[in-house]
Amino acid sequence: MEYDLAKITESRESSSKKEDSMTVREVISRMRFLMRDEKKNFILALIAILLDSAFNLLGPLIVGYTIDTYVQGEDYHGVLVFSGILLAVYILEFIASYVQMKIMGGVGQRTLFSLRNTLFVKLQSLPLAFFNANRTGDLISRINDDTQKLNNFFSETIMRFLGSIFVLAGAAIFIVVINWKLGIAALIPAVVITVFSQLVSGRVKHRSKLSLRANGALSSEIQESLTNFRVVVAFNRRDYFRQKFSEKNTENYKAAMRAGLWNDFFGPGYDFMNYGAQLIVLVYGIYLISLGQFGVGLLVSFLLYVSRFYDPLRMMAVLWTQFQSALASWDRVSEILSLESNLKVVPDDSKNKSNNASQPVIEFKDVSFHYSNGTEVLRNINFKMEKGKTYALVGPTGGGKTTTASLLARLYDPTSGKVLLNGQDIRSYEAVERTSKIGFILQEPFLFTGTVRENLLYGNEKYADYTNEKFVEVLKEAGLEKLLSRFEKGLDTPTSTTDTSMSLGQRQIIAFMRAMLRHPEILILDEATANIDTITEELLEEILKKLPKETTRVIIAHRLNTIESADEIFFVNGGEIKAAGSLEHAMDMLMKGQRRS
DSSP states (O other): OBOOGGGHHHHHHHHHHHHHTOOHHHHHHHHGGGGTTOHHHHHHHHHHHHHHHHHHHHHHHHHHHHIIIIITTTOHHHHHHHHHHHHHHHHHHHHHHHHHHHHHHHHHHHHHHHHHHHHHHHHHHSOHHHHHHSOHHHHHHIIIIIHHHHHHIIIIIHHHHHHHHHHHHHHHHHHHHHOHHHHHHHHHHHHHHHHHHHHHHHHHHHHHHHHHHHHHHHHHHHHHHHHTHHHHHHTTOHHHHHHHHHHHHHHHHHHHHHHHHHHTTHHHHHHHHHHHHHHHHHHHHHHHHHTTSSOHHHHHHHHHHHHHHHHHHHHHHHHHHHHHHHHHHHHHHHHHHTOBOSOOOOOOGGGGSOOOTTSOSEEEEEEEEEOTTOOEEEEEEEEEEOTTOEEEEEOSTTSSHHHHHHHHTTSSOOSEEEEEETTEEGGGSOHHHHHHHEEEEOSSOOOOSEEHHHHHTTTOGGGTTOOHHHHHHHHHHTTOHHHHTTSTTGGGOEEOSSOSSSOHHHHHHHHHHHHHTTOOSEEEEESTTTTSOHHHHHHHHHHHHTSOTTOEEEEEOSOHHHHTTOSEEEEEETBEEEEOOSHHHHHHHHHHHHHHO
């Protein structure tokens, strides 16, 4: 399923409905790729679970035989011998059970590792539109919580389910062989509860899925609230924080209670049927003993086999609810895995055109764009940007400046029309080639946890093997050494996504240096100096003047001194991009645009 920018919600809903309609067999078939390297381990675990089941079924037969042959005959030596045999059988059962649990535990952990990697890589390949439509906390819940449920499914549920089937089938055979009439009477309650389980299993899965969604929403609320906690404190709105959390927590509580009500129903129901079956066997068995058609030891064996039959049946009921929960988790995980980014490389016949100096570095051809909610930002836009020139984008807040810059860098694709880079469709460039040509300094800089050096080298492998001393020389050649001096420990200065000891201006400086080191053909500055003091801004201007003469600069800014030196100014508002001419004319258009808005 391709990730359609204009149909984010529809894609997710159709994927969810498709998963809901899938059978268990189809879902397991789709999960096979997670187990493709574990075939040998599955076979070994299956052998172990078969041995475990066989030893489990052998116990009641030994007990019944010992009672009828040795206990009633008061042969205590025989009782001791068969007690030893029974102990040996149970020890072998323990070993077989341990082996299969150890094997499947490893399978589960490796599957979890592989699935989380696959899911995270898939998320990295999706466009910004996906993240605009999905809350971060919910995505975290899918990576952590939902994958953990699938891990439990692979490490425990599958083999326990198969083991229960083997024991249940074996016990049913022994019951029918010992006395088919008594066996049929003992199995009637099982038929009733099995039919009921099939009828309500869909409801269990549905409630489990709603519970997982509510848990994801709660995670999102916690993540967003803690991320913006400084704003909460600044406005003294902890009450709002508590209220929003309480609402999501209540929703999660109700969803979990409803899911638990359905999930926990099976255990007591199967227990009741088990007790009913044992009561039937006991009454009917005593009657057969009174007729001389049944032995006491055989009745004990029969009761044990009934227990062996209903205990796995009860276990299967519990495992079935876990299976339904795992399917609900798989729905949420596969919903992501089935998506494909629409920001793919597409062929372009113009790719063989020569890259001559007179060719515009950027050209918009009949470009229109709207977000997934239908809000139109640009409409049939046509303009060109030449190599080596400086362009300024001005306009009221929300007019479309940042969206235009995002289209220049291909963070989004146009809804219609084309963006050309050096004469060819920007979509025809591989991501590595495109990002090497375009530098983008965002309005809100983001730093990774690590050091200044690690953040400067992010996405730039050219200097990865350089020592600090050699890397400092590179910074000096680029005129960036004065900026580096703003950090107490230089390249080794620690950074963090949440560190408040580093000012926003310092973070912006690192983002600026990171972009400059890539030597891009096009440098986009989206309010890049908004959080920087005047002296540092002047220093940045000096560095920008040292860029190669063919480098094109695109500046989004509100400060007049930032845009007054631009070769051309575009006014962006109301879905249109117009050449503004002089700075005075641009300011006049800006004032009129703000009054209209």
